[in-house]
Amino acid sequence: MLSQKVVGSLRVSVARAPFMAGVRHKSDNAGEASYSEQPLYLNPHAWQGLPADRIFELHELRKTALGKKYVPNDDERRAILSTVTELGAKTKPELEYVYALDHFKERHMNNTPVNLRGLPPQKTGIQVIKQGETPHQQRKIDILNTVSAYEMPLLAKFRQEYKPVSNKEAPITLRFSDDFSEESSSFNRKVTLSCNLADLELNEQQQRKFKILSGQRFNHETNEIKIASDAYPEATQNARWLAETFEKLLTHAKDLTDDLADVPIDTRHTQAQASYRKKAQKHEFPEAWKRPQDAPASKFQIVQKLVEKVKDQKDKEYMKSFTP
Structure with a gap:
């Protein structure tokens, strides 16, 4: 039977490393008891009963430690879902971030905008930040991309050959x-x-x-x-x-x-x-009326001269690499 041991306060610094508090395991050999210390954030089964911000802290540490190998398990799911009551209380804890439950088919946020409350939960792995609608819009885009990648190709089985209808059959x-x-x-x-x-x-x-x-x-x-x-x-x-x-x-x-x-x-x-x-047709301008010589001459062409000068200089520098 696993015993739980949590060391330190929830607000201590990382230097004291409260998340390194271990869980004691007993050996399977009868008569012998060997104990090994493992970090608490790697043992989700020991998270039950901890405060919500503590569980979220351990969850983030577990994701960071495992990296690409991170896979949520049932123990972690039950620990996170156990914080629903605390998050839904009138006095909500002051969390530094809000976590959208990943692969858990539920979402609990303490920053949900008023116009988004009561909507069906979204299933996504995107972390929700405190301000603005950007994460919610990004979640919609992510869901559309998922549908385009995995569901739209299935429509190919309903493909039918297009046969154009003649005007006699459908004149309207x-x-x-x-x-x-x-x-x-x-x-x-x-x-x-x-x-x-x-x-x-x-x-x-x-x-x-x-x-x-x-x-x-x-x-x-x-x-x-x-x-x-x-x-x-x-x-x-x-x-x-x-x-x-x-x-x-x-x-x-x-x-x-x-x-x-x-x-x-x-x-x-x-x-x-x-x-x-x-009458509405455009009339062409008569060629006899075109007198480009009477157009006002531009007094200054500084930009054009600078551009031509730079082009000449670049061409000379480029040609030097080919000239013996």
């Missing part, structure tokens, strides 16, 4: 926009529906009625209809409204009970758009 195109700002902004919730009339497989009378019903939404140059909506707070709601509206438009266009033969097709909006684009 829905375009969504996202600028990574608020989802409720008009830009993010806006959806645009476009469709080419040739992909709808309508006869001439149905195409004519479709153009009339589309009105200014139809472009007679590209033979394409375009409808946009941002009336609803969600982009999916706008997409659904566009699909339902287009379906109603197509249904009325196919119904030739009233083919609107007496209604002319209005193309003035397309002509106006073409005229506006033509």
Whole structure:
């Protein structure tokens, strides 16, 4: 049976080395008792009952001593978890650091920000410092990197060959926009529906009625209809409204009970758009107007002269190594 022996106070200096207090082991040979002294920080099973700051001190010493060979065991886990009551008390101990429980599936910190309290515990080996959100942000990045390294490659088993769909099978195109700002902004919730009339497989009378019903939404140059909506707070709601509206438009266009033969097709909006684009074209500056000789000459070129001088000097020094 192992006996526990803790020497020294919790606040003594390193020179007195309280963490070197040993644990006495008995020999397995009957009738003989050989004792060996081992540092306390290497025996986590003897940490039970110590104060929280003492346990954390021994834990850090064990990690430092073992280095890359450090592996937490059940004795160390139970000793650290035994400090939960003390850390959760109203009068919390003044620790110089806060330790995020590593591989223990729990986290107890005395510096958790108010906006992060009550969140599920994070499993990580990153030590948490007292101030700022940097460790919490770093923890999120570390978790994402872990998911990218170990979980995302497993998605390869769901891989499927991409087979593009022809315009005849899916004539409608829905375009969504996202600028990574608020989802409720008009830009993010806006959806645009476009469709080419040739992909709808309508006869001439149905195409004519479709153009009339589309009105200014139809472009007679590209033979394409375009409808946009941002009336609803969600982009999916706008997409659904566009699909339902287009379906109603197509249904009325196919119904030739009233083919609107007496209604002319209005193309003035397309002509106006073409005229506006033509006026908005950039005009080239006439070559005859370009007179570089009349440009004001720069009075001082000190920087340029210094740069050229340094370049010449460097080139000469470099060439000396090749010149006999």
